[in-house]
Amino acid sequence: MTSALTLNHYLIVSGLLFALGIAGVIIRRNALVIYMALEMNLNAANLALIAFSKFNRIIDGQILVFFIIAIAAAEVAVGLAIIVALYRRKQSISVDELTTMRL
Amino acid sequence: MNIHDALFWFFSIAMLACGLLVIANRNPVTSAMFLVLLFVFMAGLFLLLEAIFIAAIQVLVYAGAVMVLFLFVIMLLDIKASERRKFKILGVVGGIAVGLAFVWELVIILSQPIEPLAGGGAELHGGLEEVVKPFFAHYMLPFEVTALLLLVAMVGVVLLSKKELK
Amino acid sequence: MNHWLLNYSVDWGMRNGHTPICSVWIILFAPLVAAALIALVTPKWKGVSAALSIGAIALSFALSMGLFLVFAVKHIAHQPHTIQWLVVGDAVRIEFGMITDPLAMLMLLVVTGVGLAIHVYSLGYMKGDPGFSRFFACLSLFTFSMLGIVLSNNFIQIFIFWELVGASSYLLIGFWFEKPSAAEAGKKAFLTTRIGDVGMMLGILLLWSRAGTFNFAELQAKLPSLGLSPGILALIGVLIFTGAVGKSAQVPLHVWLPDAMEGPTPVSALIHAATMVAAGVYMLCRVSWLILPSATALHLIAWIGGITAIMAATIAIAQNDIKRILAYSTLSQLGYMVMTVGLGGPTQAMFHLTTHAFFKALLFLGAGSVIVALHHEQDIWKMGGLWKKMPITFWTFLIGTLALAGVPPLSGFYSKDEILLLAFEKSTPLFIMAITTAFLTAYYMGREVFVVFFGQPRDRHSYDHAHESPLVMTLPLIFLALLSIVAGWHGRVPDFLGALPETGHHSVLLTGGLIAVPLFGFLVAATIYWKPEPSDAPVKAALGQLWTWVENKYYFDELYAWIVKYVQGTIATICDLFDRWILQRLGIGGLSVGTGLLGRTVRLLQTGSISGYAFLVGLGVTVIIYCVVVR
Numbered sequence: 001m002t003s004a005l006t007l008n009h010y011l012i013v014s015g016l017l018f019a020l021g022i023a024g025v026i027i028r029r030n031a032l033v034i035y036m037a038l039e040m041n042l043n044a045a046n047l048a049l050i051a052f053s054k055f056n057r058i059i060d061g062q063i064l065v066f067f068i069i070a071i072a073a074a075e076v077a078v079g080l081a082i083i084v085a086l087y088r089r090k091q092s093i094s095v096d097e098l099t100t101m102r103l
Numbered sequence: 104m105n106i107h108d109a110l111f112w113f114f115s116i117a118m119l120a121c122g123l124l125v126i127a128n129r130n131p132v133t134s135a136m137f138l139v140l141l142f143v144f145m146a147g148l149f150l151l152l153e154a155i156f157i158a159a160i161q162v163l164v165y166a167g168a169v170m171v172l173f174l175f176v177i178m179l180l181d182i183k184a185s186e187r188r189k190f191k192i193l194g195v196v197g198g199i200a201v202g203l204a205f206v207w208e209l210v211i212i213l214s215q216p217i218e219p220l221a222g223g224g225a226e227l228h229g230g231l232e233e234v235v236k237p238f239f240a241h242y243m244l245p246f247e248v249t250a251l252l253l254l255v256a257m258v259g260v261v262l263l264s265k266k267e268l269k
Numbered sequence: 270m271n272h273w274l275l276n277y278s279v280d281w282g283m284r285n286g287h288t289p290i291c292s293v294w295i296i297l298f299a300p301l302v303a304a305a306l307i308a309l310v311t312p313k314w315k316g317v318s319a320a321l322s323i324g325a326i327a328l329s330f331a332l333s334m335g336l337f338l339v340f341a342v343k344h345i346a347h348q349p350h351t352i353q354w355l356v357v358g359d360a361v362r363i364e365f366g367m368i369t370d371p372l373a374m375l376m377l378l379v380v381t382g383v384g385l386a387i388h389v390y391s392l393g394y395m396k397g398d399p400g401f402s403r404f405f406a407c408l409s410l411f412t413f414s415m416l417g418i419v420l421s422n423n424f425i426q427i428f429i430f431w432e433l434v435g436a437s438s439y440l441l442i443g444f445w446f447e448k449p450s451a452a453e454a455g456k457k458a459f460l461t462t463r464i465g466d467v468g469m470m471l472g473i474l475l476l477w478s479r480a481g482t483f484n485f486a487e488l489q490a491k492l493p494s495l496g497l498s499p500g501i502l503a504l505i506g507v508l509i510f511t512g513a514v515g516k517s518a519q520v521p522l523h524v525w526l527p528d529a530m531e532g533p534t535p536v537s538a539l540i541h542a543a544t545m546v547a548a549g550v551y552m553l554c555r556v557s558w559l560i561l562p563s564a565t566a567l568h569l570i571a572w573i574g575g576i577t578a579i580m581a582a583t584i585a586i587a588q589n590d591i592k593r594i595l596a597y598s599t600l601s602q603l604g605y606m607v608m609t610v611g612l613g614g615p616t617q618a619m620f621h622l623t624t625h626a627f628f629k630a631l632l633f634l635g636a637g638s639v640i641v642a643l644h645h646e647q648d649i650w651k652m653g654g655l656w657k658k659m660p661i662t663f664w665t666f667l668i669g670t671l672a673l674a675g676v677p678p679l680s681g682f683y684s685k686d687e688i689l690l691l692a693f694e695k696s697t698p699l700f701i702m703a704i705t706t707a708f709l710t711a712y713y714m715g716r717e718v719f720v721v722f723f724g725q726p727r728d729r730h731s732y733d734h735a736h737e738s739p740l741v742m743t744l745p746l747i748f749l750a751l752l753s754i755v756a757g758w759h760g761r762v763p764d765f766l767g768a769l770p771e772t773g774h775h776s777v778l779l780t781g782g783l784i785a786v787p788l789f790g791f792l793v794a795a796t797i798y799w800k801p802e803p804s805d806a807p808v809k810a811a812l813g814q815l816w817t818w819v820e821n822k823y824y825f826d827e828l829y830a831w832i833v834k835y836v837q838g839t840i841a842t843i844c845d846l847f848d849r850w851i852l853q854r855l856g857i858g859g860l861s862v863g864t865g866l867l868g869r870t871v872r873l874l875q876t877g878s879i880s881g882y883a884f885l886v887g888l889g890v891t892v893i894i895y896c897v898v899v900r
Contacts, residue, residue: 005111008213010152013115015209017122019202024126025883026198029191032131032177034879036138039169040122043145046157054152055219057227062234063242065157069164070249074256076169080176081263087180099877194880201887208891211899 010051018044031083031093035076042072111151118144135173142166154229292332293367296377297416299325304409312402322405323388326412330381337374341765351422351484364484366422371766372619376419376551379623382752383543383630384412386745390634391535393742394641404444404533411437415544419551423483424473427552431469431512434548435462438540442532454531461525465515472508475501476559489558499563506559506566509552517549517603520577524825526600530592534637537592542599542633543626550606550622554615561613571611571695575702578604580823582709586716587805587820590647591636594717598673599629601706608703609688612695620763621684624756628672628681631749635666638738638746639721643731649720651731653803656722658735661743663722665750670718672753674711674787682784683757689783704786711790719798 017040024037046065053061083093090097121141128134142165149158227233238246303325307318351366388408395404414437417430436459443455477483479501480491497505513519518526529541540546553560553570560566581600588594602625609618640647642659656663672679675686685707692700726732737743756762797807809816818824874885 004108007217007219009111009115010148011217012209012213013119013148015213016119016206019205019209020119020122020126022205022883022887023198023202024122026201026880026887027194028126029194029880030131032173033126033134034883036125036134036173039138039165040125040141043142043165046161047145047148050149050152050154050157054154054227057224058220059224059227059233059237062154062157062227062229063237065154066160066234066238067245067249069157069160071252073164073169074253076172077260078256078263080172081260084176084179085263093180095879098879191880194884197880197884198887201884201891204891205887205894208894208899 007051007055011048014044014048014051017041017047029094029096031086031095031098034095035079035083039072039076042068107151110147114144114147114151118148131177132174135170135177138173139166139170142170152229153227154234156229156231156234158229292336293369293420296329296332296336296381297367297413297420299328300409300412300416304406304413307402307406307409312406315401318402318405319392322409323385323392325409326381326385326388329412329416330378330385333374333377333381336369337378340369340371340374360481362482363425364423365426366484367420368422368485369420372551372554373419375619375623375762375765377416379547379626380412380415380419380544383626383749384415384539386748387535387539387543387630387634390538390637390742390745391533393739394535394637395533400444404441407437407440407444408536408539411441411540411545415548418548422485424476424485424488425483427555428466428470428473431516431548431552432466434545435459435466435516438462438529438545441536441540442529444532444536448531451531454525454528458525458529461522462515465511465513465522467511468508469512469515472505472511475508476505479505485555492558492562499565503563503565506563507569509556509559510566510570513549513553513607514573515549516552517546517607518577518600519549519573519604519607520580521825523577523581523600524829527593527596527822530590530596534592534633534640537596538630538633538637541596542629546599546603547606547622547626550603550610550618553607553610554619557610557615560610567611567613569611571608571699574604574606574608574611575699576604577601578608578706579702579709580604582706582713583819584822585713586709586808587816589649591639591649591652591717591721592633592647594649594713595629595632595636598632598710598713601710602629602673605685605688605703605706608699609691612691612699614688614691616763616766617684617687617691619766620757621688623762624672624680624684624753627749627756628669628679628753631665631669631746631753632673634742634746634749635662635669638662638742639666641738641742642735643728644734646728646731649717651728652721652726653724653728654722654726654732655735658732659737661737661746665743665746666722667718668750668753670714674714674790675707675783676711676787677784678754678758680753680755680757684762686783687763690779693779704782707783708786708790711787712794715791715794716798719794720803723799724803725801 021037021041021044024040025034028034028037046068049061049065049068053059053065086098087093118141121137121144124137125134125141128137142161146158146161146166149155149161300322303321306321311317311321351364353362354365355361355363388405391404391408395401398404411434414430414433418427418434421427421430439455439459442458443452445451446455473483476488479495479497480488482488482491515522526541526546530537532541560570578601581597581604585594585597585601588597602621606618606621606625609615609621638659639652639655639662642655642662643652646652668679672681675682677683689700689703689707692703797803812819821827874881
């Protein structure tokens with residue numbers, strides 16, 4: 001294969017997605033959207049890992065991504081449950097309402 | 104430009120565009136839909152990187168299970184009141200500033216090519232056997248712990264979702 | 270790397286080879302063990318305490334005697350014996366070692382011999398005192414410290430024991446601490462000597478900074494090759510001499526010694542007459558190789574000694590307290606010794622130190638005997654006619670007086686003779702001062718003897734109750750009286766230290782004069798005071814204004830009080846203001862206000878806003894990446 005693509009191409013895409021994720025977390029007030037932005041961050045990391053795995057020819061990167069996906073699924077489940085619980089209390093999921101540690 | 108490179112550019116640009124729309128959209132449902140698209144394009148990139156098994160999982164778990172969960176919660180909470188809220192100027196400026204700072208650093212770091220490590224194994228093809236074998240050898244313990252973690256998460260979710268928190 | 274235990278067992282082995290080094294360790298530590306045992310185990314059993322203390326010093330005395338005899342008969346020289354005690358890198362190397370040259374051996378004999386007599390005497394003097402055991406513990410502690418000074422082979426060790434001596438002296442002066450004057454006197458002695466000790470420490474450090482070692486032998490060998498400038502050499506000599514000024518109570522730090530007479534009389538005899546105050550002179554002799562090369566330092570030392578000698582002697586003629594007269598006499602004699610060191614005669618100084626230790630201890634113990642007989646009466650004008658009542662005390666006291674005055678053939682004559690001859694050769698003004706002092710010495714001692722033991726009893730009641738002291742007190746008196754007689758004969762002591770330089774031939778007139786001066790002093794005293802009703806009136810009339818000055822000790826105490834009140838008071842006020850305004854308000858207050866402000870500022874970051882936190886986290890991450898990867 002005579003691809004002109006290098007590791008840097010994938011890393012730049014990954015980095016840009018990560019920057020978008022960070023910006024999203026900071027900008028948005030909706031807890032659900034913040035969660036989505038966080039998922040984007042995780043995916044950006046996954047992309048970097050897979051790219052490294054491919055170009056370094058080491059399988060461990062892909063295995064790590066597998067773990068990340070599994071744990072992300074668990075995290076999303078717990079996180080969304082927390083959001084649901086919060087909503088029951090506050091009738092809102094805006095983080096502006098969540099300025100105290102106690103409910 | 105061969106088809107491989109063309110697909111890379113298409114997936115990348117489409118994915119970043121989806122990412123932008125996820126955070127820029129005011130309606131969480133729309134955001135969630137774009138996130139699904141983002142996951143699919145990401146899976147495309149994984150395919151280009153010959154990580155076939157991971158690409159499959161990406162679609163199954165993320166685009167399937169996780170996003171369904173998101174949508175389910177959005178629908179369940181019925182959040183119309185909060186979705187029209189305006190962005191705060193300070194938050195937007197801060198977020199963009201941090202994002203740009205990150206990109207600036209990224210440009211500095213990636214301005215010279217990152218050389219792959221020497222001493223890797225044979226060319227990878229990302230097949231099921233290649234990825235899954237280590238789970239039953241070297242990564243046995245983390246694999247089992249992850250399974251346990253999923254169980255714990257499930258118990259936690261059930262507990263959190265009960266009507267009364269005690 | 271030598272371990273002390275190893276060394277010690279080696280010593281035991283060598284002892285079998287007839288090298289009695291280990292006994293030095295026993296000499297030093299026996300009194301300490303006794304002090305510790307008394308303080309920790311036997312404070313309730315007075316007899317046991319006294320036995321322990323006396324046993325310890327008797328052991329030390331016997332071993333010192335053995336050491337001396339072995340040396341004198343077999344001429345076995347000791348290797349310097351040291352333990353590496355504290356080693357910091359290459360620069361600081363502090364040893365704990367012993368020195369047993371003739372100088373140390375002589376001093377060992379003086380300290381343990383006089384100390385033994387005084388320990389025994391204390392049995393009688395302190396009888397019935399509630400602090401009996403404590404007294405013996407302190408006495409043993411003092412003996413240990415003093416022996417430590419004598420045996421030290423380096424400056425740090427000598428300084429440690431120097432301070433220990435100061436501390437035990439404080440304990441003993443303030444022994445009757447329930448009496449405010451005694452507590453004050455202890456404090457005064459401690460603080461005044463501390464001034465000198467600071468100087469001494471500076472001198473030690475200065476010397477170390479140049480030579481890099483504390484060891485006497487090494488320093489002595491190194492000193493000529495160091496190429497120190499005369500100024501530095503004089504400065505080191507003078508600074509180290511400052512320690513001696515404090516401890517040996519030379520002008521201007523002499524004020525503590527007369528007040529130290531508040532302590533029990535055996536303490537005055539042991540510490541403030543025979544041994545501790547002589548430590549300064551001993552130390553000067555020990556480091557004479559350091560002082561002798563510097564003419565400037567020698568001059569200063571000689572003049573301070575001379576001035577102390579004559580000034581204390583003049584003060585002594587107007588005192589009324591039986592012990593204070595002796596205290597000023599001690600000052601005067603110490604002045605002699607210091608002057609002698611300054612004139613380049615450490616051997617003569619040690620000779621006088623030795624004889625003086627005997628007869629001054631004797632005089633103090635005799636005075637103590639009188640004091641006990643009169644139920645703690647110390648004013649000489651309330652005594653009188655006691656010679657019939659207390660014959661042993663009287664005769665021994667008389668021997669001590671004659672020895673102190675320098676009447677031949679008693680020991681004081683020989684040692685004082687050497688000093689006066691040296692002064693005659695080296696410096697005329699100092700010789701005149703010294704000979705005047707000799708006259709005054711005979712005069713004031715004659716006054717004391719005539720007023721206390723002769724004439725009509727002024728206080729009938731106490732006279733009737735007066736009685737000779739018990740045997741435990743008179744035996745030490747007799748022992749010391751014998752030593753006071755014989756210690757000077759045949760020049761044994763200076764021979765032991767190394768032969769005196771040949772003093773040349775002196776005219777019969779000079780020698781006769783030296784004998785005549787004390788006799789003349791006694792004669793003057795006798796004409797004035799040998800009466801049934803003696804009084805100071807004729808002298809007072811003759812001296813006029815001078816008497817007032819003398820009686821008030823030249824107003825030194827008042828001067829120091831003034832200095833403390835105004836100079837030190839001003840400095841203290843400035844320090845107080847500095848502390849109050851700069852340190853407290855700006856330093857501590859500023860810190861607390863600053864911390865509060867910082868806290869209030871930082872609290873603004875704690876908004877509870879998740880977006881804000883996310884922003885800060887993102888910012889932090891980019892900054893970390895910048896610092897770690899990009900830069």
